[in-house]
Amino acid sequence: MDLKLDHYTEGDTEIVVVEGEIDVYTAPRLRELLIDLVNKGNFHLVVNMEKVEFLDSTGLGVLVGGLKRVRAHDGTLDLVCTQERILKIFRITGLTKVFGIHNTVQEAIDKRSAK
Amino acid sequence: MATITLTISALPAHVRTARLMAATVARRAGIAASAIDEIRLAVGEACSRAVAAHKVHCPAQPILLQLIDGSSPDTVPVSLPDAAGLVPHTDGTGAQRFEVIVSDRAPAQDTVESVGPAEPLLEGLFLDGEDTPPGGISGFSPGLGLAVITGLADEVKIDPSDRGTIVRMSWPLMSQPSHDPSAN
Numbered sequence: 001m002d003l004k005l006d007h008y009t010e011g012d013t014e015i016v017v018v019e020g021e022i023d024v025y026t027a028p029r030l031r032e033l034l035i036d037l038v039n040k041g042n043f044h045l046v047v048n049m050e051k052v053e054f055l056d057s058t059g060l061g062v063l064v065g066g067l068k069r070v071r072a073h074d075g076t077l078d079l080v081c082t083q084e085r086i087l088k089i090f091r092i093t094g095l096t097k098v099f100g101i102h103n104t105v106q107e108a109i110d111k112r113s114a115k
Numbered sequence: 116m117a118t119i120t121l122t123i124s125a126l127p128a129h130v131r132t133a134r135l136m137a138a139t140v141a142r143r144a145g146i147a148a149s150a151i152d153e154i155r156l157a158v159g160e161a162c163s164r165a166v167a168a169h170k171v172h173c174p175a176q177p178i179l180l181q182l183i184d185g186s187s188p189d190t191v192p193v194s195l196p197d198a199a200g201l202v203p204h205t206d207g208t209g210a211q212r213f214e215v216i217v218s219d220r221a222p223a224q225d226t227v228e229s230v231g232p233a234e235p236l237l238e239g240l241f242l243d244g245e246d247t248p249p250g251g252i253s254g255f256s257p258g259l260g261l262a263v264i265t266g267l268a269d270e271v272k273i274d275p276s277d278r279g280t281i282v283r284m285s286w287p288l289m290s291q292p293s294h295d296p297s298a299n
Contacts, residue, residue: 023134024163025127054134056159057259085152092266093259 002026005033013109014042019051022059030059034066043075046108055086060093067099076100078108117187121180123162125169133180134159137215144184144213145289154215154286157267160260161217161282168221168280176220183214186288212270214285223275 003026004019014037022030037045045066049055067077078100081087090096102108119140123129137158138151146154158180165178265271268284 021131023127023159024130024166054155054159056156056163057263058163060259088152089156089263092263 003029005029007033007037010105010109013044013046013112015105016045016047017051018047018049021054022052022062023054023056024058027056027058027062031062031065034062035069038066038069038073038075043070043073044112045070045075045077046102046105047077047079048105049079049081049086050083052081052083052086055089057089057093060089060095064095064098076112078102078112080105080108117184119182119184121182122177123180125166125174125176125178127163127166130159130162130166133162137180137182140182140184141213141286144186146213146286147289150286153267154213154284157264157284158215158217160263160267161215161284164260164282165217165219165221165280168219172221178220179216179218181214181216181218183216184288185212185214211288212285213288214283216284217282218279220279222277223280 002020003022006017006019008015008017016033016037018030020026034045047063047066063077063079069075070077080102081090082103087096087101090099090101100108100111102111119136121133121136123133134155138155141151141154142148162178162180169176169178261273264282264284269286270284272283274281274283
């Protein structure tokens with residue numbers, strides 16, 4: 001299926017909900033959304049990937065790009081993902097050390113608040 | 116060996132088509148269910164890399180994808196129009212393996228690529244925003260794509276040349292191929 005994007009605010013965190021396939025064709029839309037959110041002053045992002053069916057290196061590049069942008073404002077970008085097949089590509093590329101990857105949106109928010 | 120050949124225009128939208136076809140053919144060939152996701156991802160990475168290279172160097176040229184089921188008794192040779200002489204030939208090692216060959220026609224010497232641990236790739240190789248070269252695809256990093264392919268495929272061989280790059284990937288087939296008619 002194609003990519004569906006949504007986002008909502010929870011406290012000082014913007015939750016981005018991603019559904020479908022993130023690949024070389026659809027990743028530019030996610031990139032535009034992340035840039036738009038940062039440009040509007042949202043520097044704490046949580047990307048919920050529980051409904052992502054496919055993720056490739058282009059999608060990883062967009063997520064790292066988003067991380068770079070929020071860090072430039074002392075912000076954070078955390079991920080919510082429990083799907084083994086999606087987590088695998090983060091492991092292969094070593095990006096599990098770069099992103100905070102959580103089981104739920106609430107866990108992602110709580111862990112950042114505790115820092 | 117049965118071979119299925121797909122030619123795609125160098126457009127990101129067609130990478131998904133290539134992925135779906137690779138997964139379908141792999142399933143039919145009897146690849147273990149756990150490896151189907153790996154094949155889908157590796158083929159997508161190889162095609163994304165090829166599309167990105169073509170967009171810069173030769174956007175009008177097609178990209179060739181070959182899916183070779185080493186278990187099939189079909190031995191009818193596939194004859195392809197090959198103006199550039201680029202159609203790679205299997206080297207006979209494909210028996211009892213599922214092999215995928217992605218061939219592009221972009222000169223390899225102009226494409227800066229590397230395969231290695233992800234850590235060095237994090238600095239500068241993630242193309243994003245203003246880092247994207249003219250005609251490039253935002254967010255795509257060829258080096259990272261090849262690193263993912265290397266991590267996923269059971270065997271990988273990458274042959275770059277001034278006439279294009281050939282990426283060969285293969286996975287072992289299970290002894291009893293699946294003939295489940297619903298396996299589409």
